[in-house]
Amino acid sequence: MNEHLSFYIDGKWVTPEGRQTLDVINPATEEPFARIALGTKSDADNAVAAAKRAFPSYSRATRQERLDLLNAVIEVYRKRHDDLAEAISQEMGAPMTLAKQAQAAAGLGHLTRVVEVLKTYEFEGAINNTLVVREPIGVVGLITPWNWPLNQIACKVGPALAAGCTMVLKPSEISPISALVFTEIMHEAGVPAGVYNLVNGDGPTVGEAISRHPDIDMVSFTGSTRAGILVAKAAADTVKRVHQELGGKSPNIILDDADLEAAITHGARGCFNNSGQSCNAPTRLLVPRNRQEEVAAIARRIAEATVVGDPRSADTTIGPVVSEVQFNRIQDLITAGIKEGATLVTGGLGRPEGLNRGFYVRPTVFADVTNDMRIAREEIFGPVLSILPYGSEEEAIAIANDTVYGLSSYVTSGDPERARRIARQIRAGMVHINGSRGDNAAPFGGYKQSGNGREWGRYGFEDYLEVKSMFGYLNAGKAA
Template sequence: MKDHLQFYIDGAWVPASGGRTLEVVNPATEEAYARIALGETADVDKAVAAAKRAFGRFAHASRKERVELLESVIAVYKKRYDDIAEAISDEMGAPMSFARQAQAAAGLGHLSEVLRVLRDYEFDEVVNETVVTREPVGVCGFITPWNWPLNQIACKVGPALAAGCTMVIKPSEVAPISGIVFTEVMHEAGVPAGIYNMVNGDGPTVGQALATHPDIDMVSFTGSTRAGIAVARAAADTVKRVAQELGGKSPNIILPDADIVRAVTHGTRQCFSNSGQSCNAPTRMLVPADRQEEAIAVAREVAAATVVGDPRAEGTTIGPVVSKVQFDRIQRLIEQGIAEGARLVAGGPGRPEHLNRGYYIRPTVFADVRNDMTIAREEIFGPVLSILPYRDEEEAIAIANDTVYGLSSYVTSGDLDHARAVARRIRAGMVHINGSPGDLAAPFGGYKQSGNGREWGRYGLEDFLEVKSMFGYNARSA
């Protein structure tokens, strides 16, 4: 077992102030393989103080300096790419192919995209005789999740650096090792002391300390809606900016004129990807009622072809879910779906038959799901698909919008104009039309209880900027 008992504060690895530790468990084996220190409020205070001291200098760094800093970070990230992918696979169970091609790649993609944005971004604009300028918001606190660990670290750290902010990051204690490797990247890249700081710990201690700290100007949180509400409440007393990327229950409307085999195949695979542990997964598949049996047959085939197993084995499609807590919760929700009358057509409770340890979930498909059932309302965060039949397009749109969430959504039609028209009626921050992938230059974020603010690309950069009006800046001399 490897110990990681230090935090990164003011440009150096320093011991934790307390003695609490936590074992990091590999979800594929259920065995602990590493140990981290859990931070205390005193550790957060030290890190925030370092970030505050550094902000006075870094806020006025030139564009050239920030570009060069991001270039250096990207170069070292590429050098440590395999280490990052292996850490992600071990800590949260992603198959190695997925860890390399998607998980680690996402982090690099965000850093590269914000570098592209920074090179040409106009921080000043002229309005009459006023110059409107955009300046860094200040010291930022980042609380990041375990399901896409480097994706969420990079899409916060990258734009914060581009904006001129300093930061304290708390990676998820469930999957902290990739965050430690990323911190080693930042150190090797020569990020000046105090600009980037990392304190491991749990939400009630380190997360709470970041959210309430009077010297934190902005907190950016990614995680569950329940935890996001707690962060917002904690931040309210200091009126700091709060950006949140929270839960989702994304509808996938397959219209009657769609190629149902292709659409259901794609949608089911997307639902199961990353073992279902994506906030934007298309977990509610809406199909015409008279074609539900066709959809069931296709989804059942996809479930049967999904290889659940060892993340290190060739051919594995999905690995385990991240923890026993998640495993138990998903099992409970599957049982609840059966109890509430949904028709189980693939998968079900328990591990796959060939696996006797690890937090593995059977790829599961329910049909005849009503939108008032628990499995259609709650974010399951596992490879569980709900198929909901609809009578007509109006009902499909109504069902899609009947959720407290509004993160992502999906629409498929044989007629692009038809798909576009339906997409405009969905109350969500994102719509994938006809299977289109996401775009790192476009904003990522949601409506309603899926959060506020936007990440990725220019929109992510602007979340870390304050707007200042300088009246008379361009006035003629008296």
């Protein structure tokens, strides 16, 4: 078993203040494959102090110096791409194809995107005789989840570096190994001492210390809504900026003029992808009531063609979910769906046939779901699709918006104008129209309890900047 018992603080690997460790479990085998140290408040304090010392110098780095640094990170990242994918697959169960082509690739995509943003970004502008400038916000705390580990690390670290911030990263203790490889990349790329720091640990200890720390100027958190509320409360006493990307329960509205086969196939696969462990997954499938039986048959076929198995097998479509806790939560919600009267189309409780070890979940489809059921309201974070029938376009919009979440949504219609009209009425931060993919140049984030702030591209970059007005700057030589 590999041991990773150091933290990265002030440009070097250091011994933690405490002695507590945690085994990292491979969810495909239920066996530990690595061990990490768990940090203490003192470790977080040390990392914040290093970032604070580094800020005055790094915040004055020129645009070209930041571009050179980011390009160096990208070069080393490309070299270590397969190492990152291997770590992701082992720690959270992603099939190797997904780990390489989506998980690790997403991180690289965010780094290259922020380089493009930084090249042309206007940091200064005039309003009358006032110069308005955007400056790095300061020391930032970055708290990232286990489901898309490198995607979330890169879309926070990249813009922080580009903006001139210094930082402390706390990755999920469930999937920390890819973050350690990323830290090796940062070190090899020559990130100045103290600019980037990593402390492993759990939320109640290290996450709390970062959120509450008076020398942290902003916290960027991705995770559950429950944990996001705790981060915001801890941060409130120091009035720091809090950026949150939280849970979702995304509606997928299929209109009566859509190509049903194509739309349901695309939507079901999107729901099951990454074992359902994506905050923006299209988990609520809204379909015309008189087409529900046909829809259920298509969704059943897709679910039963989804190969659940060993992440190292080329035949595998989805691997296990990340942990026993997650497995048990999904089983509880499947049970709730059955008890509340939804029709179990396929899947259900227990592991898929032939898989007696590992946190594998059967791809599951429910029909006749109403929006008051738990499976329609709670984020399941597993390969479970809920089909909700509707009678009219207006009812579909009302069902879509009847949720505490508002992260993503999906609309499919044979009439592009109709799809656009529906998209404008959905209360969510993102809408995918007619099967369109996400765009990492456009903002990612949600309404309501799905969070605040935005990530990706220029909008994500600006979350790491403060705005300063210098009145009279442009005519300072004249008397008042």
